[in-house]
Amino acid sequence: MKIAVCIKQVPDTEAEIKWDTPKGTLKRDGMNPITNPFDEFALEEALLTRENYDGDIVAITMGPEKANDVLRSALALTVNEVHRCTDDAFSGSDTYATASVLAAALKKIGDVDVVFCGKQSTDGNTGVVAAEVAAILGWSPLTYVSKVRQIDAANKKIVVERAIEGGIEVIEAKLPAVVSVIKGINEPRLPNLMGIKKAAKTVIPQWNADDLGVDKGKVGAAGASTKVVEIAVPPPRGAGEILKGELEDIANIVTDRLIDMKVIK
Amino acid sequence: MDFENQLFWTRQEVYIAKIFLPIIIGFLLLSIGLLTAFALSFWWRHYRLWHLGKDENRFDQVATRVKTVLAVMFAHVRFWKELYPGALHFLIFWGILFIFLGKIVRLFSYPVGLTNPPQNIFKYASFISEIGGLLAIMGGGMAVYRRYIIKPSRLETKSERTLIFVWGFVLLMTGYVIKGYRIAAVGVSIPSNWLSWAPVSYMVSHLILILPSEPLNELLVWHRALIHTIPAFLLFAYVFITRNPLQHFFLSPINVFFRSLKLKGILAPIPNFEEAETFGVREISAYTWKQLLDLEACTNCGRCQDVCPAHLSQKPLSPRRMTQNLKDHLRREGPKLLSTPPDQRQPEAIMEKTVGEDELWACTACMACEEACPVCIEQISRNIDLRRNLVLVETKYSSDIRLTLKNLEKSNNPWGMARGLRTDWAKDLGVNPVRNSTGALNPATEQQGIISNGVKIFSEVTDPEILFWVGCCGSFDARNQKVATSMVKILQASGIRFGILGNEEGCCGDPARRIGNEYLYQTTAEANIGIMKRYGVKKILTLCPHCFHILKNEYPQLGGDFQVIHHTEFLMELIASGRLKLTKPINKAITYHDSCYLGRANQIFEAPRKILNSIPGLKLVEMERHRQRSFCCGAGGGRMWMEEHIGTRINQMRTDQAIATEAELIGTACPYCLTMLFDGIKEKGKSETMAAYDLSELVDQSM
Numbered sequence: 026m027k028i029a030v031c032i033k034q035v036p037d038t039e040a041e042i043k044w045d046t047p048k049g050t051l052k053r054d055g056m057n058p059i060t061n062p063f064d065e066f067a068l069e070e071a072l073l074t075r076e077n078y079d080g081d082i083v084a085i086t087m088g089p090e091k092a093n094d095v096l097r098s099a100l101a102l103t104v105n106e107v108h109r110c111t112d113d114a115f116s117g118s119d120t121y122a123t124a125s126v127l128a129a130a131l132k133k134i135g136d137v138d139v140v141f142c143g144k145q146s147t148d149g150n151t152g153v154v155a156a157e158v159a160a161i162l163g164w165s166p167l168t169y170v171s172k173v174r175q176i177d178a179a180n181k182k183i184v185v186e187r188a189i190e191g192g193i194e195v196i197e198a199k200l201p202a203v204v205s206v207i208k209g210i211n212e213p214r215l216p217n218l219m220g221i222k223k224a225a226k227t228v229i230p231q232w233n234a235d236d237l238g239v240d241k242g243k244v245g246a247a248g249a250s251t252k253v254v255e256i257a258v259p260p261p262r263g264a265g266e267i268l269k270g271e272l273e274d275i276a277n278i279v280t281d282r283l284i285d286m287k288v289i290k
Numbered sequence: 291m292d293f294e295n296q297l298f299w300t301r302q303e304v305y306i307a308k309i310f311l312p313i314i315i316g317f318l319l320l321s322i323g324l325l326t327a328f329a330l331s332f333w334w335r336h337y338r339l340w341h342l343g344k345d346e347n348r349f350d351q352v353a354t355r356v357k358t359v360l361a362v363m364f365a366h367v368r369f370w371k372e373l374y375p376g377a378l379h380f381l382i383f384w385g386i387l388f389i390f391l392g393k394i395v396r397l398f399s400y401p402v403g404l405t406n407p408p409q410n411i412f413k414y415a416s417f418i419s420e421i422g423g424l425l426a427i428m429g430g431g432m433a434v435y436r437r438y439i440i441k442p443s444r445l446e447t448k449s450e451r452t453l454i455f456v457w458g459f460v461l462l463m464t465g466y467v468i469k470g471y472r473i474a475a476v477g478v479s480i481p482s483n484w485l486s487w488a489p490v491s492y493m494v495s496h497l498i499l500i501l502p503s504e505p506l507n508e509l510l511v512w513h514r515a516l517i518h519t520i521p522a523f524l525l526f527a528y529v530f531i532t533r534n535p536l537q538h539f540f541l542s543p544i545n546v547f548f549r550s551l552k553l554k555g556i557l558a559p560i561p562n563f564e565e566a567e568t569f570g571v572r573e574i575s576a577y578t579w580k581q582l583l584d585l586e587a588c589t590n591c592g593r594c595q596d597v598c599p600a601h602l603s604q605k606p607l608s609p610r611r612m613t614q615n616l617k618d619h620l621r622r623e624g625p626k627l628l629s630t631p632p633d634q635r636q637p638e639a640i641m642e643k644t645v646g647e648d649e650l651w652a653c654t655a656c657m658a659c660e661e662a663c664p665v666c667i668e669q670i671s672r673n674i675d676l677r678r679n680l681v682l683v684e685t686k687y688s689s690d691i692r693l694t695l696k697n698l699e700k701s702n703n704p705w706g707m708a709r710g711l712r713t714d715w716a717k718d719l720g721v722n723p724v725r726n727s728t729g730a731l732n733p734a735t736e737q738q739g740i741i742s743n744g745v746k747i748f749s750e751v752t753d754p755e756i757l758f759w760v761g762c763c764g765s766f767d768a769r770n771q772k773v774a775t776s777m778v779k780i781l782q783a784s785g786i787r788f789g790i791l792g793n794e795e796g797c798c799g800d801p802a803r804r805i806g807n808e809y810l811y812q813t814t815a816e817a818n819i820g821i822m823k824r825y826g827v828k829k830i831l832t833l834c835p836h837c838f839h840i841l842k843n844e845y846p847q848l849g850g851d852f853q854v855i856h857h858t859e860f861l862m863e864l865i866a867s868g869r870l871k872l873t874k875p876i877n878k879a880i881t882y883h884d885s886c887y888l889g890r891a892n893q894i895f896e897a898p899r900k901i902l903n904s905i906p907g908l909k910l911v912e913m914e915r916h917r918q919r920s921f922c923c924g925a926g927g928g929r930m931w932m933e934e935h936i937g938t939r940i941n942q943m944r945t946d947q948a949i950a951t952e953a954e955l956i957g958t959a960c961p962y963c964l965t966m967l968f969d970g971i972k973e974k975g976k977s978e979t980m981a982a983y984d985l986s987e988l989v990d991q992s993m
Contacts, residue, residue, distance in 0.1 A: 037700055056701045215685035218569055218809050
């Protein structure tokens with residue numbers, strides 16, 4: 026079985042966040058780069074799948090040189106192959122452009138049975154790239170997966186559970202499939218030191234736009250079909266006011282205030 | 291003496307010279323031969339087991355080592371911390387030593403002196419062995435009383451030990467009996483005046499009945515020696531052939547000889563880190579030979595267990611138990627490994643079967659066990675070696691450890707707070723980092739300029755005297771930020787030219803190293819060393835004993851040689867030199883908590899006490915467990931960053947000990963201890979009457 030994983034490097038949003046408000050982007054310098062936490066679940070799911078069904082795992086990412094780190098982390102966890110998709114033309118890509126690059130990479134890898142992704146990234150938080158990749162490739166889109174029940178590579182079938190509001194949806198779909206996973210689907214394992222050391226010495230192969238056969242006009246800032254118009258930090262919430270006294274008096278005060286604020290008449 | 295008896299003994303002398311003497315000599319030679327064989331076999335078997343372990347050089351500074359062995363063996367210096375057990379062991383040791391000395395000399399007297407009047411040396415030997423016997427009986431009696439009647443919790447008594455006691459007493463008694471018999475049978479004229487030289491036997495002789503039948507007496511005389519020498523021979527053989535507690539006679543002094551000559555609590559780096567295929571200890575032969583010797587030298591005395599904060603707070607850890615379990619593991623697995631060729635060995639893992647995970651992680655690395663152990667066993671590094679394997683190879687650890695390691699990796703501090711926030715504590719003290727973490731000039735500073743009276747970055751200080759290493763706690767933890775602030779005020783008041791590393795300061799690496807992530811520690815430490823060397827740092831002042839210990843004692847392993855001083859030493863110097871005047875009184879009773887890494891590890895006990903005595907109005911009250919015997923606050927060994935799920939909370943136990951002194955203040959010199967005791971006071975509901983302060987805060991108040 027051939028298993029692919031899409032990983033993204035994101036800034037650590039648990040640390041301090043600074044915005045470049047005019048540009049509408051995050052100020053990434055000075056922020057620690059980490060593997061997108063949801064992609065860690067995807068990677069673990071790929072490792073579990075390989076353990077259950079035998080096969081090879083290929084991890085890909087689209088990003089600048091620093092993004093090699095996420096691929097090294099994947100190598101330290103014993104994935105078989107990694108590739109970094111990088112090209113100046115990719116800079117400024119929106120979700121669809123990113124998805125088309127990843128799709129091209131997956132096509133280039135060839136014979137992929139299942140692709141695992143995290144459900145969203147913690148910087149953009151759009152959560153659509155997995156579905157877009159599936160749409161571009163014409164593969165089964167399986168998003169918000171909370172459990173993979175079975176993968177039958179021979180008969181090209183996959184059965185998953187999706188977490189939906191109020192319950193679980195069980196879906197049987199055709200392979201190849203793009204599966205985006207939610208937090209808690211598994212417990213990501215940690216790399217041991219031997220893995221880290223071996224990965225540190227590995228040279229990470231790159232694919233540029235030509236290698237992938239991607240039209241440079243359709244990706245990057247040039248090919249973006251969406252644009253960030255504005256980023257604003259919500260104003261800090263003011264301190265609340267605590268009302269003390271008899272219940273009836275409080276009720277009257279609250280009603281008066283709501284009327285003043287024109288919330289009720 | 292009457293003629294009959296004289297004849298009797300003259301006949302005996304004939305027998306002795308022609309028949310008995312050769313038999314005796316033959317027997318002696320045979321016994322010596324056999325015992326030598328047993329002894330060699332003993333050493334060979336043990337050497338092979340130890341040889342399973344890795345190399346380690348413990349053959350340096352032989353003179354110091356010999357001195358320690360002599361001091362421990364003859365003066366029993368490591369035993370006197372507890373008077374009764376120390377005294378009884380002292381008596382037993384000297385008793386047996388005297389007996390041996392006397393007996394060996396006496397053995398020579400058989401071939402030499404029986405037919406001649408005994409020379410004086412034999413008389414002295416006889417006296418010494420008699421006294422020795424008395425000492426041994428006294429000590430033995432004290433031991434029996436303690437072990438079988440008082441029954442302290444730390445003593446485990448198996449039937450083998452009772453056998454040894456009985457055997458020992460039989461030997462002591464028969465020794466006196468045979469001599470007493472001889473005196474009784476012979477009277478006082480042969481060999482000489484026994485009263486002076488064999489007082490006990492002389493007294494025993496009055497209790498012995500001499501049979502009227504002469505032949506029977508003769509038989510008894512000839513065979514009297516056997517009731518003593520055969521059990522003695524069997525005991526010696528037993529010591530060498532089986533595994534028994536008496537082997538500590540040899541193993542313990544050897545262990546003391548090979549002890550660590552470094553300060554306690556210094557961990558060794560992983561040898562050959564670049565090429566190593568595995569890290570830490572998974573199975574028994576991954577330990578060094580000294581660590582294996584440690585296991586066998588343990589006498590199961592339990593002193594370590596009695597002082598271990600984890601054990602006393604009902605965690606599943608007892609250092610003694612772990613050593614004994616590992617010893618059993620070695621003795622079980624060792625022979626298996628030795629009989630298999632190295633490439634076919636499948637050694638059993640230590641973790642889970644021999645040492646449990648909760649047991650291993652409960653250790654706070656406080657070194658109380660190492661302090662208490664009379665035979666210098668090194669428990670801490672043995673534990674950390676197991677942790678290294680769990681962390682670096684098995685990647686098996688709880689989620690709070692995982693989070694801490696991740697935070698350290700990402701943000702260079704255990705809380706995972708942004709690096710840029712590290713200098714926030716000093717904002718109001720005037721720190722304006724000149725450069726941000728990528729090296730670009732901070733635009734705010736460009737506009738405002740540097741506030742010259744505040745806290746500056748080291749590289750911006752002209753002719754700095756010292757680098758103030760604030761540490762992660764002083765930088766990020768609210769309670770400890772106040773300590774850092776006090777320290778700054780003291781530095782400013784004393785006119786010291788100091789700087790901080792600011793956002794370039796990274797975690798010293800202690801949490802990572804004690805948790806077992808040697809790789810993360812090395813990366814962090816090497817980065818810190820590089821930064822400090824780049825800025826030409828020579829002298830470092832630390833707030834925290836863990837930072838102090840690692841910067842001073844462990845960074846040199848990675849090439850970082852700096853002069854490191856802890857803030858208590860520094861404050862004491864300032865006070866002693868008069869640069870700092872303490873005038874405002876604090877009229878309260880205070881008890882001082884000795885931190886493990888300041889006290890036991892680095893032997894700094896006086897400096898903090900001198901500081902407290904210099905503050906007018908303070909009255910120092912010591913807790914029962916203080917100085918070397920201080921009780922850990924519970925935060926060491928990386929445990930500050932782990933949840934405590936089992937048993938009583940260690941910090942509450944220590945707080946109880948402080949409350950028992952009825953002091954109003956607890957003085958600390960460590961941010962971990964301060965946090966733990968501060969929390970402990972709150973948890974015990976004593977916040978109205980008690981408060982915990984760092985010594986620098988008290989000095990600041992008194993300035």
